Amino acid sequence: MNPAANLILVGPMGAGKSCIGRRLAERYGLRALDLDREIERRAGADIPTIFAHEGEAGFRARERAALAEALAQDGLVLATGGGVVLDAGNRARLRAGGFVVHLQVDVERQLRRLAHDRSRPLLARGDREQVLRELAATRAPLYAEVADLGFDTGDGSAAEAAARLARLLELHWRRPTLARTRERAAHEDGQSA
Secondary structure, three states: OEEOOOEEEEOOOOOOHHHHHHHHHHHHOOEEEEHHHHHHHHHOOOHHHHHHHHHHHHHHHHHHHHHHHHOOOOOEEEEOOOOHHHOHHHHHHHHHHOEEEEEEOOHHHHHHHOOOOOOOHHHHHOOHHHHHHHHHHHHHHHHHHHOOEEEEOOOOOHHHHHHHHHHHHHHHEEOOOHHHHHHHHHHHHHHHO
């Protein structure tokens, strides 16, 4: 078992990171944090607006900063954005920041789940299926690189997927006790002195 104070969900858009993350946070008594919503909160603008004014590079810079700050905390279920793994520094932060689960979903299910979603800037670039296939080809190896566990979300509801994932987590993830979390904090404080 891998002890980690945070549970981190990575994967493509439409995999269910936000919905499953909220359910797992409730189950484990942790705080749910959706990184994309946190970026929007900090910017005072939604992601399409950030992309329109700052481009993808501006959004990714905001994402790096928000991820670093989030992972400085313990006790989170963190739902990341689909492109968080594109940055090598982010990948290192993810690996060091908690137990990482790669939520997997095939393109056909993504298309069904995202059929009415117009809030995704990357899907506004043309043929949705082609875009999703290109993103999967680029990102799937990066998700696998950071993941401690892969999990296919399946065709059921987010509640069903969260319940199935929780059963797997019982075998693979052990949250540190409060004492170990304090020990880690004391050790980190001693290193920075």
